[in-house]
Amino acid sequence: MAVKIEKTFQVQEPIEKVWAFLSDPRKVVVCVPGASITEQVDEKTYKGAISVKVGPSVSDFKGEIQIVRKDDAAHEIELLGKGQDTRGKGSASMRMTGTVRTLENGATEVVSVAEMNVVGILAQMGGRMIQEVSNIMFEKFSNSFRQQLQGGPVDPNAAKPISGLGLAFSAIKATFGGETKDDPSKEPGKS
């Protein structure tokens, strides 16, 4: 199940500050819901984990993130991540390219293109579910990213897997054209 996700967002910070943040996996990972870096293997390779909970199904992926390419002049970074669920429920890999550039209004634009390949239980839920779960995770990511850059408080939920039911519920609503809830900590029925 290959899914391609392209996202763009803006940050009101100078490009070098954004680039310094984006090009450091240890910093970026803090913004990814449920993700952590457990070990730095060498200059370009890290070991990490990510927990994704969709509905009743939790997948704890453990694996490696590698910096394939980092171009400080062009402000472009390419990462390759691969992991397998610790309880054998599947695997996922992702090739992500991140680029930053200065806009005319002085803001910095972050463009991220991720090609994910998911095998296993998550993949059986179909492309539409993966796409929507990714959308919601990305939404969380870009919010945290902004907050981190601006030196704001770290979202205490950021490092935890986002609430399973909430995530599945939001994804289902989004799939069927409903409103996407931004606060996944709310359980369905409580909103």
Next chain:
Amino acid sequence: MFKTTPEVGGMGHSIKRKEDGRFLQGKGNYVDDVNLPGMVYGHMVRSPFAHARLKSVNTEKAKALPGVLAVITGEDLAKAGLAWMPTLSGDKQMVLATGKVLFQAQEVAFVVAEDRYIAADAAELVEVEYEELPVLVDPKKATDPGSPILREDREEKTNHIFHWEVGDRASTDKNFSTAPVTARVDALFQRCHPAPLETCGCVADFNKATGKLNIYLTSQAPHVHRTLFALVGGIPEQNIRVISPDIGGGFGNKVPIYPGYVCAVVASLTTGIPVKWIETRSENLMSTGFARDYHMTAELAAEKDGTMRALRVKTLADHGAFNATAQPTKFPAGLFSICTGNYVLQDAFCEVDGVYTNKAPGGVAYRCSFRVTEAAYLIERAVDVLAQELKMDPIELRRKNFIGKDQFPYQSKLGWSYDSGDYHANLDKALEFIDYKALRKEQEEKRKKGEFMGIGISTFVEIVGAGPSHTFDIAGIKMFDSAELRIHPTGKGILRMGTKSQGQGHETTYAQIVAQELGIPASDITVEEGDTDTAPYGLGTYASRSTPVSGAATAMAARKIREKARKIAAYLLEASEEDLEWEPGKFWVKGSPSKSKTIQEIAFAAYTNHPQGMEAGLEAVNYYDPPNLTFPFGTYIAVVDIDKGTGAVKIRKFVAVDDCGNIINPMIVEGQIHGGLTEGLAIAFMQLIDYDESGNVQGGTFMDYLLPTAVETPNWETGKTVTPSPHHPFGAKGIGESPNVGSPAAFVNAVVDALSHLGVKHIDMPMTPAKIWQVMKEKGVAG
């Protein structure tokens, strides 16, 4: 044939289904309704990968969960020699994986716990370490040098399973080389799934004190399953009792033995506790017997005037990870060689190659007599392509090449002896339902306006009712079937069968056969099936074989009883047997009709006043071995309109004129036709078990694998012709599968017909709106 009164309810009466009382009131008794004291529950741990090395299975955390009794792994089964089991096709299949996994959702471990929820939670705690391997999804790449060899357990280091051919290749090729016109179609009959409303499951109950193993099983073939459990498990057969209670639809899905059954039996044998295992919907769709997956090519050679000369067929069959297709032993591609259809041909040749891929095993006959659906679809598609090539009307082309009614029994070029048929009369009957000329004129006018309508026709022949036993066996067991009829002193009776209804209405139709043969009201006959301790041995219900084989056995058993009844009547009436006349329900003395004895009086005498020297009682058993198969046929016509904006197809009219020989219950026959057409509609437009390039199932839920509902289902108009089977005791042929076999071609032919003027020759199923819209877009006509 005598016509019985409605009160007796013999052949031809639309009496209401006896089983519906309990079904409509929610009083059916299915496997999941079986709850035994102390019963525990199993849950399967399944592979997320389509192909991976199994590095370790850690069950410690799962076992530590309170309420968990056991976690069985492939290694545990291997110690007992049960890690593998034989399939119905002479291959073997892993019960629980050892070494590696070969398809997504393959069985890896079996958790047994005090309740279902604990079992499911514990399954989540089983830690399995995999090493992913390259995945083979495309069967066309199965024998490429670079493709991974899937089955390391086999001596043959290839993904090729079998090559099977029938007919005369040389003479067919020669015929083609001189033919003025040829037509070719490449058609995939996609992987679909029977998706019965009740999923598969069992309750295994081993009693350590008595040594008796009861298995409540969703089984279409309980006796065969009992024998296989005895042979494979080494359990004495008299100690195994398989009980198939009410079955919520089978359609071939409940013919194989699945790993879940074996694991539940092993768990109960080990613990002495009853173990229930019931599949989830996704488990059913992802791991149990799929249907079709035939990549087919058909070529027809013909004269310029449309006279057909030869047929050449080449097929690649995707069997998934294990060859677990349900077929008679001598027929690796089932009865696919019926692909010559209803047509007179000079030559024919058909070859099929089966291959392994990283997909679920199966290849069951989904409402189909062993690959007949694929065959009927292929020839009916090919004939339409030939008509397009010849610029000839598809109905005229068919009519010109039909086997004539005086040519029966007809010997086909691929080896079958068609029992009887009248294809011209059947086609004419179907055409009475429509104004064909007016429809063609309307189509022409619509095309000028840029609108799309199509008329699709399918004239099919089936081959059902296997045996005969000299040719047909399943796993070595000959394909006969049986009936045991016992008449009680008060003239009522019980009929026990080797078959097993899954919704077909056997409790009603078999009783009607007895009513016809003996004149005992159908309501006085209890029909019992599915308990191997009480029923006579039989091969089960699939491939439309119940009426052709067991229905025949019922008639033969009833006739044995009638012969004994004649002797008793002669004794009671003090007449000679030769002087007695029979009509359903009584014997009377020739010339004096008032001197008579009813069957009820005779039955009473059989227990109270039978002639000295004769055995008391009134009962008979028959094991029927059919002399040939039966060949039901029909004409289906679909008229469709296509929305050019969305690609959606509306079925404006659908006509089904079937010929299944003599009919037992017209209402049940019509119900079977409605059901089969609805399933055919779903296959044609909605259903596909798809896999992505990593081997992930893309049809594992009802979100993706669509079931037809009343919303999609058009009005079915049905009609009939009656051409009795000459060799069947009461001239019946079987009906359950015809509508599913014959209808997909009618739908596809109609859609292609709507777009044929644009050069469209074929569209593969499922014909989703998106797919049709894409075709129209390519032709520049999409809205």
